[in-house]
Amino acid sequence: MAPAHAFLESFGIAVCVAAATSWLSVKLRQPPVLGYLLAGLIVGPYLGLTLVSDRAAIASLSELGVILLMFFLGLEFSLRHLIRVGPRAFVIAFLEVGVMIFAGLSIARAFGFGGVQALFFGGVVAIASTTIIAKVFEEQRPERPLRELVLGVLIVEDLLAVFMLAVFSAIAKTGDASFDGLADTALNLGLFLGGLLLVGMWLVPRLVQRVVKENRPETTLLASVGICFAVVLATEHFGYSVALGAFLAGSLVAESGEEKRIEQLVRPLKDLFTAVFFVAVGMSIDPSVLGEHWPMVLLMTATVLLLKPVAVAFGGFVAGAGISRSVRAGMTMGQIGEFSFIIAGLGLTLGAVDPSLYPIAVAVSAITVLTTPVMARRAEGVARAVDRFLPKPLQTFAALYASWIDDLVRARNRGALGHGAQIRRISLLLIIDAALLCGIVIGAAIGGPQLLGRIEEWVALGDAGPMLMWIATALLIAPFVLTSVRLARALGRRLAKLALPQTAEGVDFAAAPRRAMTMTLEIAIVAGVGLLCLLVTAPFLPPFGGAAVLALIVLALAVALWRSATNLQGHVQAGSLAILDALGKRSPGAGAGSSALALEQVREILPGLGDLQPVPLDTSSACIGQSLGQIGLRSRSGASVLAIRRSEALVSDPDGSCVLEVGDVVVLAGSQEAVQQARAILLGEPEPDEEAGGA
Incomplete structure (x- = not known):
């Protein structure tokens, strides 16, 4: 068979099988990635079907898929996005990625793998899947603050993953994992990135803007992909991975302000060759290797499903996101995905890791991808359970801590x-x-x-x-x-x-x-x-x-x-006693404005109580006749009820059994965002994040 014919036959079979299995995956309400991996397993050599004769061609096209995928991710990442996510996303991402790298590294060393190999194992379990989380958000549509928090963390994670690709590549080539080696690698990488970004920020955005002005889509597509491969070749020349170069190229193109138009042009090309990349990943799965390393697969899967959510939740709470939102963000990010395959593939290409890393990474990813929708759906219930489980002092502390960060x-x-x-x-x-x-x-x-x-x-x-x-x-x-x-x-x-x-x-x-x-x-x-x-x-x-x-x-x-x-x-x-005393001394017929003034005076006298706000309840309020426990106010919003004024009675530090009545004045405390959301829940108004999300 002629080489050209063998190439076309292999490519055609891979695409046809991937189309069928991805359609089946979507019908079963699973991400298409699982279908692509299944297609690779079917056409690969380990099931005995051997449908693809030219495996080298698929491997080459898969590298093209990596380049286009990383270029597309770079288009969605820019310095403007990095500034917008704020320090909260940085705190969460650094803590979570650090914890997961150390956990994966330690597990690999416990199973007898060396230092450099263990480092790649740590990188494989560290980065969540942007593709899978985007699919879950598309189906379940959580509120805007949660989406912004998770997507901000994913942006920083992508940046850290790109840095890991560069550092791991240098370490694998030199075999030096010492402190001096890491410092030297970081210095060289910093000089390279600084020079590339200095030239690229001046040249690439201007070039892209001039091309886009011609209003010729095919020219814009060719110019964008050409810039991508120019940066990729430059990056490879200096000894770094092609994935790093593609990501940087996408980021430079995004600085032109035309990233949305270019994304639409590049997306079909990216989707096609990314599918080929995942098919190539599936072709490398050897079921016998999984059978041999099943204890490690189970342990690393448990680490991703249990430790990653805990690390994200801890980082989120420290950064002031509140318990509920932090727990929900953690459970949403309990998986690994495309970057895991890229890191594992880099290790195999450089000959730095055992071939078993690839099927282990694929197995862990496949299991966690299946569990992600379930964990995301149950995240709110788990957050409420965590809130109920906490002792009263910790509940109060958690509600006020976010206001201190504000x-x-x-x-x-x-x-x-x-x-x-x-x-x-x-x-x-x-x-x-x-x-x-x-x-x-x-x-x-x-x-x-x-x-x-x-x-x-x-x-x-x-x-x-x-x-x-x-x-x-x-x-x-x-x-x-x-x-x-x-x-x-x-x-x-x-x-x-x-x-x-x-x-x-x-x-x-x-x-x-x-x-x-x-x-x-x-x-x-x-x-x-x-x-x-x-x-x-x-x-x-x-x-x-x-x-x-x-x-x-x-x-x-x-x-x-x-x-x-x-x-x-x-x-x-x-x-609480000071608040009730201030509310009790209001003049008869005084409105909510006088209550707010009284609470502001209390806040000046007793700082640290957060944003205090009285919420009077009338017959139109949605929560009348329900207890605070039934409403789940603190777990849903992060705000705490400090006191309730009820006609002549004054309720200090109410618990979950307190039933709200018409005429109650509920005093909320917490961060400004949490108090506004709690007020909307009590009054039955559209929550602020829902209005913004709808817009």
Whole structure:
């Protein structure tokens, strides 16, 4: 058979089978990606059908699919989008990706894989699937704030994935996973990206705008794809992956402001060759390999389904997204997808990983893709269950914490952080302390055996030698660990003072909420810095050893946070009595405006209670006759009910059994967004996010 004919036959069979299996997948209400993977398994060599004779051609076309997919993702990513997602998405993405890389890396090392291979395993389980989540959002249509939060995190995740592709590629080629090697790789990558973006930002947007002005779609398509391959070839020439170059090309084209028009032109081409890419992935699945590595498949699947949602939820709460929205975002992101295949494929292409990585990644992705719609549908029920499970002090603390983050953001917008010399100094000291800690651990791992050999020339240590060496290392780094915790507390205290300033004279009524905020930020900072240290030292430490130490530190801090939350409850109860007293002293016939003024005075006297707002209920209110527990107000909105004024009665700190009646004045507390959403729920009005989403 002629080579050209074999190529056309293989391509035609792959596309026809993919069309049939993707149609079947859509009919079964599953993502088309599963159909493409199934098509690859059918036409591949491992089922004995051998429908595709020219596998090399499909492999080459799959690389074209990777390039077009990454180019399309780059079109959807621009510097404007990066600025728009804000620091909240960065906090969540960095914590979640760091946790998942370390978890995947540790699991791989526990199964006997080496340092570089384990690094690729960590990358495979770290990045959620934008394609799958977009499909779930299209079907289930959650509210706009949740969509914006998740999509913002996905944007940052894509950026981190592109960085991982570059770093992993350099490490795999050099085989150097040391701290010096990573620093050198990051420096070279930074110089390359800086030069490329400097030239590209000046040239590419202007070129695209001139081409688009001609109003010739075919010319615009050719110019856009030509720019893509020009950047890809330049990136490959400097030793980085083609996926990185395609993503950068898409980002540069997006800066022209014509990305929507170009997306429409590129989409059909991208859809076709992305399908071929997933078919090629499916062709590499060897069922016998899955049978051999099924324990690792199950463990990594459980890690993605359980640990990834927890990491996202923790990051979301720390960033001020509230418990409900953070839990729902975490359950929506419990899967891996296209970037996992790209990272695994890069490792195979470079010969840096075991061939079993690819089928393991495909199996984990297929299972988690199937579970994602179910988890997304049940996310709200799980969020309500988490809210009910929390003790009362933690419920109150969680409702108010988001308002403190809002206060911190407002302080930054006012320029308060511009004078934060102390914040910069503490942050620098924290980085230096963490670097010294990592240096000691790596030095002990590399030079420890030689030192033990010399010691054993004088004293016979036997099998106890390595244990004694690590005990000595632990004693040596203990002061640095304690210093890091103290610096994290100092940084958290400084940030908390910006959000909740201390009065110059008199009693400090903001002490209790400031203390709780300080402890929360301290836990987040310790977790973030500790996670970075674990990632740097993981190739040199036993699996999960460093994680156990970090978990103990965070647990000790969590106990202190519980005490602060308990003290905060007393502050809130005092605030409830002050609120009721202020409402009770209103003049007869005074309206809601006087209530708001009274509550603003309470907020000045007792800071840290969030955005206080009274909501009077009448016969048209949707919640009359329902208990607070039935409404699920806190779990749905994130706001808390501090008090209720009912004719002559005053209800302080109402619980879930309290039934709302006509004439009640419900006092809400929390972030401004949460209070507005809770007000809409109580009154039966369209929620603010629904109106914006409909628009």
